[in-house]
Amino acid sequence: MKKLKRISSIILIFMFITTSFIGCGNNEKAKDAGTSNKTITVEDQLGRKVEIKGDVNKIVSSYTISTSLLIALGVKDKVIGVEMKSKDRELYKKAATEFFNLPEVGPSKTINVEECAKLEPDLVIIPTRLKEFIPKFEKLNIPVIAIEPETLDSFLECVKLIGKSVNAEERANEIVKYYNDNLDKAKTLNKDIVNKPNVYLAGSSSVLRTCTSKMYQDYMINVSGGNNVTSKLEDGYWVDISAEQLLSYNPDVIYIVEYAEYSIEDVLKDSRLKDVKAIKNNKVFVIPSVLEPWDYPTPSSILGVLWMTNNINPEKYTKDEFEKDSKAFYKKYFKLEVNNEEIGL
Numbered sequence: 398m399k400k401l402k403r404i405s406s407i408i409l410i411f412m413f414i415t416t417s418f419i420g421c422g423n424n425e426k427a428k429d430a431g432t433s434n435k436t437i438t439v440e441d442q443l444g445r446k447v448e449i450k451g452d453v454n455k456i457v458s459s460y461t462i463s464t465s466l467l468i469a470l471g472v473k474d475k476v477i478g479v480e481m482k483s484k485d486r487e488l489y490k491k492a493a494t495e496f497f498n499l500p501e502v503g504p505s506k507t508i509n510v511e512e513c514a515k516l517e518p519d520l521v522i523i524p525t526r527l528k529e530f531i532p533k534f535e536k537l538n539i540p541v542i543a544i545e546p547e548t549l550d551s552f553l554e555c556v557k558l559i560g561k562s563v564n565a566e567e568r569a570n571e572i573v574k575y576y577n578d579n580l581d582k583a584k585t586l587n588k589d590i591v592n593k594p595n596v597y598l599a600g601s602s603s604v605l606r607t608c609t610s611k612m613y614q615d616y617m618i619n620v621s622g623g624n625n626v627t628s629k630l631e632d633g634y635w636v637d638i639s640a641e642q643l644l645s646y647n648p649d650v651i652y653i654v655e656y657a658e659y660s661i662e663d664v665l666k667d668s669r670l671k672d673v674k675a676i677k678n679n680k681v682f683v684i685p686s687v688l689e690p691w692d693y694p695t696p697s698s699i700l701g702v703l704w705m706t707n708n709i710n711p712e713k714y715t716k717d718e719f720e721k722d723s724k725a726f727y728k729k730y731f732k733l734e735v736n737n738e739e740i741g742l
Contacts, residue, residue, distance in 0.1 A: 439562050441542040442551060443525055449540045453519040453563050459508045461486065462546055462695050463522040463559060468493050469572060469696040469730040470565040477516050478502045488689040492731045510534060520562060547634065549616045552694035553577075572696055572730065579699050579722075580620060583706050586713045587622035594709060596623035597648035597675070598692070600635050601657050604664050605643060609636055613694040621705035623650065640669040650709070651675040653683045655690050682708060685741020688727075696730055704741065716742060 436450045457478035458464040464479055465488055473493050481504040483489055489496045500516065503509050506526070510533045513521055521534055525545040534541040542562055546552035553573050560569020596618045600606035608614040609630040618625040626646040630636055651664065651673075661681050670676050684691055684701060691701030700723050707719045723740045727733040 437561065439542060439558055441558060442545045442555065443528060443543045445531075445543070447540055447542050447562075449520060449562055451519065455516065455518045455520075456563060457502055457513050457516060457518045457521045459502050459527070460505075460522060460524045460544065462524075462555075462693060463544055464489075464496070465689060465695050465697075466556065466559055467563070470560055470563065470568050472563050472565055475563065477518060478513060480505070486689070487687060488731070491688060491733055491735075510537070514539065522559065522562075546613070546694040547611060548613055549580075549694070552613060552698075555694075556696075575726075575729075576696075576699050579703065583620050583622075583702050583714075586706055587620070587710055590622050590710060593622060593624040594649035595626050595646070596650045596652065596709075597626050597643065597646055598652045599654065599657065599664070601654055603637070604651070604653070604659065604667065604670070605640060606635055606637050609633055613698065614692050617692060617698065617702055617705065618652075621702050622709040623705065640667075643670060644673060647673055648675050649678075649680060651681045652705070653681065654692055655684050655686045657683070687739045687741065688733075688735070697726065700726060700740070 435452075436448055438446055438448050441447055454475050455477045456467065456472070456475050458467055458476060459478075459480050461480055464476065464483070467473055467476055468488070473495070476493075476496065476499065478500045479496050479502070481501045483496050483499070483501060500512055502512050505524075508523060508527055508530050510530055513534070514537050518539060521539055521541040523530065523541060523543050525543045528543055531541055531543065542558065544555045544558065546555035553576065556569050556572050557566075560566045560572075598608055598614050598618060600608065607627045607630070608625075609632065610628045611631065612634050615625050615628055619628070626648050627638075653659075653661065653664065661683060664670065664681050665676055665679070667676075675681055684704065686697070686701065689695060689697055691698050691704065703714070703719055703722055706714045707716060720737065720740065720742055724735055727735045
């Protein structure tokens with residue numbers, strides 16, 4: 398009998414110890430769950446200090462540049478609202494078809510704050526041109542960051558800003574390194590060009606619309622081995638010039654953005670421009686990005702630099718090298734197997 402009592406006591410002690418350990422385990426899990434109450438502070442590209450509380454699992458992006466960046470950062474599953482005309486984006490058709498079922502919160506010049514609020518986002522990303530809407534988001538206690546990736550430096554800052562905001566800093570740093578490594582590559586390839594060709598980049602609405610020195614496109618041309626003839630234009634971003642001005646620039650090469658509303662043939666047949674060197678020598682090219690514009694400051698714009706390097710300096714950087722680099726880029730950052738047509742080859 399005493400033996401039975403002793404065995405019973407041992408069993409009870411064992412049960413008590415086991416229960417205590419289980420309880421401790423549950424307490425530790427509860428503590429871990431509580432870490433979602435963390436707060437991070439970021440500085441957006443308006444210089445605002447923004448507090449983001451808790452984990453960011455629901456993101457609204459009203460800007461195609463930030464939306465494509467969220468895909469590259471590996472957090473597309475956290476996106477719950479996107480910019481208008483998302484169904485027209487070729488990149489989304491290939492890399493993020495789930496975006497087509499998401500609410501569209503506004504075109505480029507406005508944003509539907511009420512629609513955003515219904516989605517209960519942890520973070521909203523807008524371009525700086527929509528800064529007038531920030532007080533409305535703040536009144537609703539919705540964290541909002543504004544971005545303006547117009548130059549190379551501001552683009553790389555934007556990558557880091559969004560990466561930190563959505564807890565993808567490691568991936569963001571990886572993208573920045575990839576970008577800088579390939580810029581160094583382009584600079585090395587092009588450093589010995591003696592006579593850099595004079596290059597003119599034409600915008601979307603007309604061949605007489607071009608970029609100023611404030612634009613990413615200016616840096617893109619210069620690092621690719623060209624001399625941007627509009628580098629001295631400093632007012633605004635995209636500006637309209639006269640046919641006479643383009644004649645005075647007399648560029649060796651004309652690049653047309655992929656999303657232009659006109660064609661190479663339209664430019665070649667423009668009687669006002671028949672004496673421009675690029676037109677006389679048939680040196681007019683469309684930047685051939687199909688999935689997304691390579692002249693926008695997005696992760697893939699590094700491919701615009703590499704494509705221009707091949708176009709300007711094919712002896713140093715061949716089409717085969719460009720094909721290899723661009724296909725590797727899309728596989729690494731967008732998990733896409735792209736074909737030659739999609740990279741303009």
